[in-house]
Amino acid sequence: MTRKPILLAATGASIVAALIVAVWLMWKPAIAPVSAPPASSFDSQTRLAGARVVALGDCIVCHTAKGGKPFAGGLPLATPFGTIYATNITPDVQTGIGNWSLEAFTRAVRHGVARDGHLLYPAFPYIHFTRMSDPDIAAAYAYLMTREPVSASAPPNDLIFPLNFRPLLAFWNVLFLRAGERPAETSKDAEWNRGKLLVDGLGHCASCHSPLDAIGGEKSGHAFDGGMVDGWEAPALNALGGAPKPWTKEQLVAYLRSGRASEHGAAAGPMLPVTRDLASVPEQDVEAIATYILSIQKPRPAVANVSAQAAEQGETQGKTQGITQAETSASAQRGAILFGASCAQCHGPAAPMQAIGERPTLAYSTAVNAATPRNAIQMMLGGIGWHGADTMNYMPAFGEIYSDRQIADLAAYIRATYSQRGAWNDVEATVAKVRKENNAR
The missing domain is CATH 1.10.760.10 (Cytochrome c-like domain)
Structure with missing residues (x-):
């Protein structure tokens, strides 16, 4: 056998193998629909815990259009690649998640896959939500499934080619998704670990406060260096020590809960509704967030800093x-x-x-x-x-x-x-x- 046929055979085998891997990555099975669970099937404590989880995750901020019903979707989310419209996450069976099981909901949160198997765009920050605990996911599910069902379909997304071809997201996930919970750091106390879980996971702070690379992933090695959201610059969360007056924990907690901090300023733009959500959660959650954020500060610049x-x-x-x-x-x-x-x-x-x-x-x-x-x-x-x-x-x-x-x-x-x-x-x-x-x- 000559060398040329051997090379052709090897090339063909490589192409077939690549196609098999691609199909395996891109294809996700549907999860069978369920009958919409009645609100009475969720106990009050779980629903209350879910309200806390949903507020910490700012779900209502992205999933409510201007003038629309809560969680009914339709909000346009501008990205460098076009516009994505938030989906309906009320328990409406036809247009929302009313026929989603907890299994389907968990897969969406952890892996970015919808109940019917299509891949979700990372504007839904599943690369961070994946770190949520099973009880938190179950609580969020209980809360959302007991909201008012709203019949509302989101407009079609308007994205550039080839990013409008959803199966390609499978390769994006290979680069950026590390599914599953993260273990606590034993060298740190409980408040710090809680803060890290909220900031890196449910709160998905890096989604806004980090720069993105050419394909829309958070730039490696630049977490919390500052980003851009809806035309606003999201400040670097690791540079709060370089403010004219360095932030204290008390000021940061006050800002996150009220939208205003003495000696710093007021929240506006995309951050303002976040502070309204955080005002509704227990103060110890916000204190944990502040503790973690202040622990990731970079050294204060000697020249650029204003005294x-x-x-x-x-x-x-x-x-x-x-x-x-x-x-x-x-x-x-x-x-x-x-x-x-x-x-x-x-x-x-x-x-x-x-x-x-x-x-x-x-x-x-x-x-x-x-x-x-x-x-x-x-x-x-x-x-x-x-x-x-x-x-x-x-x-x-x-x-x-x-x-x-x-x-x-x-x-x-x-x-x-x-x-x-x-x-x-x-x-x-x-x-x-x-x-x-x-x-x-």
Whole structure:
């Protein structure tokens, strides 16, 4: 037998083997549907535990469309590869999970596979939920199966080729999914281990607060280095020690439970509804989260960091290096006039909101001290909406009032006056870009 036929035979065998492996990876069997279990089949304690699990997992945030029924899906989730629409997870039999067994629900949570066998997109963070315990998964199932059934089908996803071909997700899972619970670290105490489980698992914090690679996976070696969500920059959770005033556990707990922290600022954008969910869970859960997050801090930068004393100087306008910068910048000079007209009533050093309401100065704001103006721009464009009696933070939106240039001028003034860091570049272009992104959602 000549060498060429041997090579052809070997190549053919390799192709066949590869196809067999591909089919094995991509094909997942359906799990038989069940009759929708009556609410009475779940005891009250399990449902109560499920409410806690679902709140810690922020399920309602992603699975509720604007103006829609809770958990009925339809919320558009923007990704670099197109738009994915959240599914209906109410117990509706036709459009939700009403005919899913606990086995099917567990497989979806742990492996990202729907009851009928199709693969779920990792916008549903099963690579983190897989670490949930069996009791937590069962409790979440009990809670969701006792919600009001809502008949609502999500719109078709709008993804680029070939990512709209679901079976390819099997290969993505090979790279990023490590299924199953994680053992506790015996060298750490119970609170730290609970916090790690919540942050890395149910809370899936790295999904938002980590950069993504070219195929949408969390970039290896860069967990919690900061990410991008719905047009907002999710700050690096491992750099809280480098804030103008390093975060304390008490401040972080207060922020996560109320959406506001003294000497730091208020939650906005995608983080605001997360804090509303965390306000409903036992405080010890949030304390555990804070303990773990503060344990992963990177060394505080010696040069880039702004000292607390320098930040405090930003409270008094006219006496800081920042105001000197503002006087030499035409954009910041225009922004000073706008600030006096629209912002000083709340954010000026003599504003009652600060003197009486104990709101933090902008000198401590994460957005004002960030490397880019994106979050400051988002705050000015969209504000923080009014949510009735439960509202802790409110800020009017200025997107309909001010032009791109005026928003950029405000950003230039605030940066120069309240931060000791250098001026932002191309601010007006960033305003235009952010506004265009927001309008496209």
